[in-house]
Amino acid sequence: xxxxxxxxxxxxxxxxxxxxxxxxxxxxxxxxxxxxxxxxxxxxxxxxxxxxxxxxxxxxxxxxxxxxxxxxxxxxxxxxxxxxxxxxxxxxxxxxxxxxxxxxxxxxxxxxxxxxxxxxxxxxxxxxxxxxxxxxxxxxxxxxxxxxxxxxxxxxxxxxxxxxxxxxxxxxxxxxxxxxxxxxxxxxxxxxxxxxxxxxxxxxxxxxxxxxxxxxxxxxxxxxxxxxxxxxxxxxxxxxxxxxxxxxxxxxxxxxxxxxxxxxxxxxxxxxxxxxxxxxxxxxxxxxxxxxxxxxxxxxxxxxxxxxxxxxxxxxxxxxxxxxxxxxxxxxxxxxxxxxxxxxxxxxxxxxxxxxxxxxx
Amino acid sequence: xxxxxxxxxxxxxxxxxxxxxxxxxxxxxxxxxxxxxxxxxxxxxxxxxxxxxxxxxxxxxxxxxxxxxxxxxxxxxxxxxxxxxxxxxxxxxxxxxxxxxxxxxxxxxxxxxxxxxxxxxxxxxxxxxxxxxxxxxxxxxxxxxxxxxxxxxxxxxxxxxxxxxxxxxxxxxxxxxxxxxxxxxxxxxxxxxxxxxxxxxxxxxxxxxxxxxxxxxxxxxxxxxxxxxxxxxxxxxxxxxxxxxxxxxxxxxxxxxxxxxxxxxxxxxxxxxxxxxxxxxxxxxxxxxxxxxxxxxxxxxxxxxxxxxxxxxxxxxxxxxxxxxxxxxxxxxxxxxxxxxxxxxxxxxxxxxxxxxxxxx
Numbered sequence: 001x002x003x004x005x006x007x008x009x010x011x012x013x014x015x016x017x018x019x020x021x022x023x024x025x026x027x028x029x030x031x032x033x034x035x036x037x038x039x040x041x042x043x044x045x046x047x048x049x050x051x052x053x054x055x056x057x058x059x060x061x062x063x064x065x066x067x068x069x070x071x072x073x074x075x076x077x078x079x080x081x082x083x084x085x086x087x088x089x090x091x092x093x094x095x096x097x098x099x100x101x102x103x104x105x106x107x108x109x110x111x112x113x114x115x116x117x118x119x120x121x122x123x124x125x126x127x128x129x130x131x132x133x134x135x136x137x138x139x140x141x142x143x144x145x146x147x148x149x150x151x152x153x154x155x156x157x158x159x160x161x162x163x164x165x166x167x168x169x170x171x172x173x174x175x176x177x178x179x180x181x182x183x184x185x186x187x188x189x190x191x192x193x194x195x196x197x198x199x200x201x202x203x204x205x206x207x208x209x210x211x212x213x214x215x216x217x218x219x220x221x222x223x224x225x226x227x228x229x230x231x232x233x234x235x236x237x238x239x240x241x242x243x244x245x246x247x248x249x250x251x252x253x254x255x256x257x258x259x260x261x262x263x264x265x266x267x268x269x270x271x272x273x274x275x276x277x278x279x280x281x282x283x284x285x286x287x288x289x290x291x292x293x294x295x296x297x298x299x300x301x302x303x304x305x306x307x308x309x310x311x312x313x314x315x316x317x318x319x320x321x322x323x324x325x326x327x328x329x330x331x332x333x334x335x336x337x338x339x340x341x342x343x344x345x346x347x348x349x350x351x352x353x354x355x356x357x358x359x360x361x
Numbered sequence: 362x363x364x365x366x367x368x369x370x371x372x373x374x375x376x377x378x379x380x381x382x383x384x385x386x387x388x389x390x391x392x393x394x395x396x397x398x399x400x401x402x403x404x405x406x407x408x409x410x411x412x413x414x415x416x417x418x419x420x421x422x423x424x425x426x427x428x429x430x431x432x433x434x435x436x437x438x439x440x441x442x443x444x445x446x447x448x449x450x451x452x453x454x455x456x457x458x459x460x461x462x463x464x465x466x467x468x469x470x471x472x473x474x475x476x477x478x479x480x481x482x483x484x485x486x487x488x489x490x491x492x493x494x495x496x497x498x499x500x501x502x503x504x505x506x507x508x509x510x511x512x513x514x515x516x517x518x519x520x521x522x523x524x525x526x527x528x529x530x531x532x533x534x535x536x537x538x539x540x541x542x543x544x545x546x547x548x549x550x551x552x553x554x555x556x557x558x559x560x561x562x563x564x565x566x567x568x569x570x571x572x573x574x575x576x577x578x579x580x581x582x583x584x585x586x587x588x589x590x591x592x593x594x595x596x597x598x599x600x601x602x603x604x605x606x607x608x609x610x611x612x613x614x615x616x617x618x619x620x621x622x623x624x625x626x627x628x629x630x631x632x633x634x635x636x637x638x639x640x641x642x643x644x645x646x647x648x649x650x651x652x653x654x655x656x657x658x659x660x661x662x663x664x665x666x667x668x669x670x671x672x673x674x675x676x677x678x679x680x681x682x683x684x685x686x687x688x689x690x691x692x693x694x695x696x697x698x699x700x701x702x703x704x705x706x707x708x709x710x711x712x713x714x715x716x717x718x719x720x721x722x
Contacts (some may be wrong), residue, residue, distance in 0.1 A: 073598075213609075214616055217578035248622055255575055261605070262640055263612045270604040279623055360689045 002049040005126035008120035008350045010042040011151045014246040016253040019209045025168040026147045032160045032224040033230050034151045038347030044116040046101040047357040048124035055094035058361050061101050076145045085127035100357040101241045118142050118149035123350040139173035155179045155349035157234045179346050182237050184304035189342040192296040194272045201294040204264045211261040218256050224243040243289030266294050270337035272299035281313045362413040365488035369481035369711045371403040372512045373660045375607040377614040380570045386529040387508045391584040393521045395512045397710030405477040406719040407462040409485035415457035421721050422462050435507045438461040462675035479503050479510035484711040490542035516540045518595045531552045534588035540707050543598050545665035550703040552630045553657040562655040565625045572622040589655035606649030611652040627655050635659035652675050
């Protein structure tokens with residue numbers, strides 16, 4: 001039996017991925033940009049085992065046996081096995097795998113865990129197979145599992161370049177800047193209480209691509225320009241520009257959702273209140289940036305030097321929920337609607353770790 | 362003392378007016394289409410008086426003295442007086458005016474009363490002055506007061522053609538089809554309880570025109586095509602097409618609001634529930650169309666033959682509020698969030714009436 005253990009981060013896009021031009025290969029209709037979040041707060045840990053004693057490929061996710069049968073997962077496994085055979089044709093690629101994976105955050109929190117999950121899956125097997133491939137090469141495999149997973153391989157600021165080729169060989173993640181470029185970037189995530197199931201993003205994307213008039217303009221005209229501007233703002237460590245572009249792109253993404261037919265709503269009245277809080281924080285100068293994925297949860301980016309101003313304003317309303325640690329400000333206008341907050345910061349990409357997750361009985 | 366009394370309807374756009382290319386003349390960035398609603402349910406009644414005994418122009422709105430000083434109102438009065446002088450230069454145009462105006466619906470209902478109000482103001486004075494102008498000519502004056510007021514002069518289905526000229530002389534309302542073309546068209550208005558003040562539409566429009574990337578595409582590409590399609594659907598009495606276009610245009614309008622910076626939200630969680638109800642009603646065939654103006658209230662158009670299906674589904678949730686008259690269905694999932702409903706139908710344009718509103722002391 002051989003094994004390998006890795007951990008992988010969550011990433012939250014600041015320039016959104018929304019729309020596939022090829023849903024089998026997970027090729028996007030536009031390039032995107034994300035910030036990788038610290039694994040101290042949010043991570044997936046995965047140990048991949050290979051053994052001649054296994055009779056089938058298996059995945060244990062948070063202790064439960066889950067299917068590996070999806071076309072997407074199978075495509076990833078096939079790619080990795082092919083690479084292993086090319087690299088060393090010694091029978092290891094033919095061994096059945098057992099993957100054990102755990103998140104350190106509640107799946108119920110509604111945070112897209114599939115990105116971290118697929119990145120960990122791909123990286124653990126790549127390490128198990130001792131593949132020499134670089135991260136951008138592996139990102140093409142992770143992308144086939146879950147589009148945004150390709151960005152979770154890298155730390156810091158990451159671009160997913162959409163590419164042009166039909167086979168997807170140029171649709172990959174690249175590092176824009178490492179964590180060391182801007183280590184003081186932080187984030188607070190506001191987890192919105194919501195019992196309603198949101199439209200799954202794969203379904204939502206297809207609806208938008210097929211029905212939204214405004215979507216075509218977004219991918220053709222708006223995103224390409226914004227992609228270059230946001231990259232530059234990151235390289236310049238220009239927070240106000242980075243923040244404005246981030247907020248505008250979140251707005252634009254949710255606009256094309258609403259322009260879909262039937263319309264897709266991910267933001268609710270609590271999300272709107274979060275936007276209002278950020279607008280109040282930014283009244284004098286832009287020191288905070290909200291962004292929303294395909295759900296009502298709000299992620300707010302800020303620089304460490306503005307922490308008290310940013311967190312203090314959020315605390316006013318939601319200081320009584322879990323997740324504040326030893327932070328303490330004043331509660332003046334307590335509100336309901338937020339379940340918990342997660343305080344985190346920019347973080348590293350996938351990495352090998354010592355910890356080993358054992359195979360459940 | 363001479364006087365004239367008129368009443369004027371509310372209109373609700375099915376292809377939205379959002380954006381001014383000239384805010385002094387109220388020239389729009391796109392053409393729009395509306396349905397005029399019945400004055401039995403919603404109307405403004407106005408009596409215009411002229412007398413040499415008046416010392417100044419005055420407006421009494423719902424019993425209260427209001428200002429006529431706004432630049433917009435002054436522009437309307439000047440136009441009407443000029444026309445009167447051209448028509449008959451007998452000193453009547455120089456007489457001071459007293460305008461007495463009343464709505465038969467609570468202003469607090471959040472229904473855009475300015476359209477009905479300005480249409481009544483312009484038409485009452487035009488009648489007082491015995492002007493021979495046709496309604497499209499008068500619509501250019503009403504437009505200067507409040508853009509959508511130009512559509513309230515006509516009954517039935519109305520287009521506001523944006524025009525091209527800088528002086529606005531070709532930006533006017535025209536009839537697409539009279540009430541007799543499709544008299545069975547009905548509407549239910551769901552008035553949403555909302556204590557928060559929405560962004561005034563004039564301010565919101567300017568923000569959208571200035572900051573939304575997607576807006577340019579909406580006015581250039583989306584609306585011109587939809588305008589022709591919606592006109593045709595009305596002429597064909599093709600409810601499913603009319604409904605789909607109406608819902609898509611409401612979505613598109615609220616999308617460009619959300620794409621504005623800062624984003625503008627008019628829909629809230631109750632509005633979204635109204636959309637959900639209409640989607641449920643339309644599960645098998647499209648028999649209802651939602652549309653939202655610059656606020657959370659929902660207007661649902663339907664054909665009389667589908668009344669029980671449409672109203673029955675709304676009643677399930679909101680059957681306990683005021684406005685249902687003698688309609689009675691089953692309440693199965695009572696919800697809060699709606700203040701009252703207004704049941705109405707397609708209606709006539711402005712008209713002279715016998716009733717005279719007397720001048721308050």
